[in-house]
Amino acid sequence: MNKNRVAVAMSGGIDSSITALLLKEAGYDLVGVTLRIWDYLSEGCEEKETGCCSMEAIFEAKEFAEKLGIPHYIIDIRSEFKATVVQNFMDEYMSARTPNPCVMCNPLIKWGAILDFADKHDCYYMATGHYSQLAHNEDRHYITKAADASKDQSYVLWKLTQEQIQRTLLPLGEYTKATIKKLAEERGFVKLAKKKESQEVCFIPDNNYRGFLNKKVEDIASIVSKGKFVDSQGTVLGEHNGYPFYTIGQRKGLNIALGYPAYVLRIDKEANKIVLGKQEDLLTSEMIVTGYNGIKHEDIPQDIDVQVKIRYNSKPVPCEVISSDGNTYTIRFKQNVSAVTPGQSAVFYEGNDLIGGAIIVQ
Numbered sequence: 107m108n109k110n111r112v113a114v115a116m117s118g119g120i121d122s123s124i125t126a127l128l129l130k131e132a133g134y135d136l137v138g139v140t141l142r143i144w145d146y147l148s149e150g151c152e153e154k155e156t157g158c159c160s161m162e163a164i165f166e167a168k169e170f171a172e173k174l175g176i177p178h179y180i181i182d183i184r185s186e187f188k189a190t191v192v193q194n195f196m197d198e199y200m201s202a203r204t205p206n207p208c209v210m211c212n213p214l215i216k217w218g219a220i221l222d223f224a225d226k227h228d229c230y231y232m233a234t235g236h237y238s239q240l241a242h243n244e245d246r247h248y249i250t251k252a253a254d255a256s257k258d259q260s261y262v263l264w265k266l267t268q269e270q271i272q273r274t275l276l277p278l279g280e281y282t283k284a285t286i287k288k289l290a291e292e293r294g295f296v297k298l299a300k301k302k303e304s305q306e307v308c309f310i311p312d313n314n315y316r317g318f319l320n321k322k323v324e325d326i327a328s329i330v331s332k333g334k335f336v337d338s339q340g341t342v343l344g345e346h347n348g349y350p351f352y353t354i355g356q357r358k359g360l361n362i363a364l365g366y367p368a369y370v371l372r373i374d375k376e377a378n379k380i381v382l383g384k385q386e387d388l389l390t391s392e393m394i395v396t397g398y399n400g401i402k403h404e405d406i407p408q409d410i411d412v413q414v415k416i417r418y419n420s421k422p423v424p425c426e427v428i429s430s431d432g433n434t435y436t437i438r439f440k441q442n443v444s445a446v447t448p449g450q451s452a453v454f455y456e457g458n459d460l461i462g463g464a465i466i467v468q
């Protein structure tokens with residue numbers, strides 16, 4: 107395959123557009139690819155047909171590709187996305203876990219579909235607008251944090267395979283977001299530089315996952331009923347609306363007055379109970395993770411300083427492996443952390459380098 111030919115993911119936003127622009131200016135032969143993964147209107151989301159999954163965004167991507175003078179293709183993978191990412195999202199909440207759909211989408215949908223396209227169009231590389239950087243040593247291809255720490259997206263890339271990383275270009279990793287916006291303005295794309303960016307789950311435009319579950323989970327009313335809020339001793343404190351509608355660490359929206367700020371400590375699906383407590387009750391020194399995928403190291407190393415992030419916006423904390431059983435690890439934090447949440451990703455770092463990641467079990 108042609109190593110100068112790149113299939114570049116284009117969503118219509120500033121990051122993917124400037125990714126294409128930078129690669130074009132660097133002399134690569136580009137093919138623009140936009141994934142059609144969701145249809146708000148046909149999925150009953152009439153309140154908003156905008157965002158990265160909308161037809162408007164697809165047309166904006168196509169228009170930008172035309173300005174660059176590169177061919178542009180639209181790949182319809184709505185059925186695959188719904189059957190994998192969206193179904194997993196619903197299944198996880200219905201199993202009393204809190205998913206991160208981007209973590210699943212990246213290797214299965216985005217990289218999967220675009221590299222498949224690349225294979226058919228003589229493109230060795232694919233490129234995206236993620237803010238992360240790439241590196242390699244004698245044995246492994248791996249991911250490192252972006253130059254702009256506030257925009258780093260390495261956390262959601264831990265499930266990528268070695269082949270996927272090897273065939274990836276991430277041009278934005280060495281830039282700050284401010285620089286990218288300035289670059290867009292300097293090239294005459296002022297509207298693009300000022301375009302508002304979505305912070306929502308792409309297939310939930312109003313950011314109301316509870317409403318989404320109520321619409322999309324078949325027979326949810328017969329599966330989920332109201333239950334009891336309890337404290338750690340089992341004393342009933344009040345009534346909740348159903349276990350899938352709560353997450354570990356949640357404080358807002360509990361609609362219960364206890365005389366102190368209450369937080370969700372645990373979710374008991376079988377008993378349909380939500381355990382509440384104080385903020386300090388969320389602190390823990392250990393967690394169990396499973397499904398580890400090695401990026402820089404095949405296993406979580408025990409002879410180097412390792413840090414872990416337990417959610418996208420959390421700060422990395424020092425940790426160590428205290429036991430392992432197959433691909434399941436018990437991790438001890440060197441300082442207590444708050445709100446370890448089953449279903450979320452635990453992503454391990456060696457300095458700025460992404461070691462690997464796993465799913466939190468408890």
